[in-house]
Each structure stands twice: as structure tokens, then as C-alpha cells.
Amino acid sequence: MRALCAVCKTHYSTVQGLKHHLTTHSRHVSESDKRFICDECGAKFVTKSNLQVHINWEHFKINTHRCTKCTKIFRSRNALTRHVNYVHNKKRPPRNKICDYCGRAFTTQTILQSHIRTHTGERPLHCAHCPATFAHSAALYTHNKLLHTPK
Template identity: 50%
Template sequence: MREGALLCDICKSYLNNDKALRNHMKQHVVRYECKECGIRKRDRNTALNHYQKHHEEIPMTFICEVCGFTTDSYKNYRSHTYSHKDRVPCKICGGTFANQNVLTKHILFTCFECGVKYSEKARLKDHVDWEHLKLRNYVCKLCSKEFETKRCMTRHIMYVHDKIKRPKNKICDLCGTGFSNLRLLESHIRTHTGERPFKCEICDKTFGFKASLYTHNRLIHKKIKRKPYPKKNN
């Protein structure tokens, strides 16, 4: 790498100067693909002219140049591209992180029973106690509900028994729905984009939500049956 070279944030290529970087960035501009003939255009007006001239009323497809994700909605495309910006993906859980150091810490602690990974040793211990040793260390004294972590129990008491309302100040740009935390918002956005980032390592089936992958593994591969709901007394 030459001294003073400039980095492309999208593909991590190095360019010699500002002009070279600007020219290089043109290849990353959103492209529009015609579903009828497959031709690609780099700007909206050129794409529309093509559709009107050759394939009137044929819808356009927006393509992510990083991962190949496609959608008919420009808003969904823009929302999706933010997930790639300056973040490093975890191949295990599908989450993304600010840099490689944060990712390394994220996958530092591994459960030798099932392979799940945690960023904190204490979180791994809670998992082993709950899932494999069947210990119930955190029990709500008000309703006897059991929890895997102390944090989950504390939040339960705050929001269920103390009636503290969580502010829903994380807003979806696509539909305006509010959520109390970023994780819920990110999961919700996938209902718009159709992304399925969580992949089963056994059968390659993909899921939009981590909980769905967890349930799939338990029911399909581990053959753990669902617990029947208790019958209500008449």
C-alpha cells in the first residue's frame, strides 16, 4: 500500500488520490436491473427511460453490490445497505460489529456442549446453567417465573410488576413503528427487507430471526418436543 493511499469504505480497495477514489466509487452506485432483459443502469432516469422504451410497466429491481440482496423497493434497498457500512459480520450469529476487535471479543467464550458463543464469561455460565445443567438461578419472587439471566429477571420486574413503560423511541424509517431497543427495531426491519441472516449449519435453512433458528435446531435437529400448554380448568 502506498503512503497516502485512500481507502474505499465499501470494498476496502486502496486508491492513489481523490480523483481515482471518486472514479472508483462510481462502480458502487446503486444499479437498476431490468427483470425482462437483465440490462443494468447506474441511475434512475436512465433506467426509467429504458423501461418506458422497451418494457413498459416492467418493475425494476435494486441490487446490493456487496451481498447480492435484491428488492423492488428503493427504501428497503437503502435500509439494507446501512447494515454493511463500516461493520464486520459475525459468521456464527449473523450480527454485525463496529470492528474486528469487537467481533473477536463477541466470539471469545464458547459452550463446548452446543457450540454457542458469548462475548462474556458470565453470560456463558448463565447459558450452561440454564440450558445444560437445568439450574434455575433467577426466579421472580413476585410470580415465580424463571429466567436465564439476572438482567432478564430485573427487566421483567420493572416492566411487568412495577409497570414501568419502556420508551419506544427507536423508530422504523419505513413504516414509523416505534420500538424500545435497537435489537427489536433491527428484527422489525427484516420484515420489510425479507433478509434471512441466520443460517442453520446443519441443513443450510435460513431464518429472519435468531429465535426462529434456535427453535428450528431444538425441534428438527435435536428432536426436543414442544412442551404442551397446560389445559385451562373450566
């Protein structure tokens, strides 16, 4: 059975996965649910482990989660594992971000949001040099390179 978080547009393979998401993801918890506070900077977290990851990365600059196959360094063991699986082991990331307009599935929320603009016509990116607007960052980049880069 697949479970959907309607707010994040993310599907989970189990109801337990969805419940975990709803109780830990910052989009779904209130500030009062974030009981673990960083003494150094005041950042708040729902879980003690997320606080520890924050402290190790931001304040102690501990970067023990290094990929042995390339030079990348990661904030957490989970992020490193994801990287190794999807980049080096060529596993496909789950396409669990679903477009409400056409049903197409995407691997990240960012890609989904960019895709949704093809349906809505939204063009939130603005050229700094002229009135042109764009739906996608790649289009803005190409525009700037072709029209506003000195030759």
C-alpha cells in the same frame, strides 16, 4: 445525546451505550470475536458472563432467577429485573426502535418489523391450507380459526 444503531434500529441514550452494543451484540461481532466457547455444545460468546449464563441455563438447568411476584423463571438477573420493572412495577419500556418510514417508536424489534410491513406491503406469513398470505401472525391465526377450524 441519543445514539442510533442503524442496523438494529435501536437508539441509545449515550454514545457509550451504543459502543457497548456494537462490541457485544451478536449481530455486530464476527465469529473470531466470540472467544468464549462452551465445552459442552460449542456455542460461542463474546463475554465470559454470557457463556456462564448459557451454561447455567442450558446445561446445569439452574434457574435461580425466579420472580417473587409470579411463577416466571428467567435466564439471567438482567432479564428478571427487566420483567419486574415492566410487568410488576409498571415502568414503561423504552421506545427506542424507530420506524424509518414514519418515525414512530416501538419497544421491541419484533413489533417494529411487524409495523414496517404496513408501509412495505410485505406479507411473509402463508396459510398452510390455502394460498392466503398475511403481514401479521394475528391475522393468520384469525384466518385459520374462522376458515380452517372444523366446526
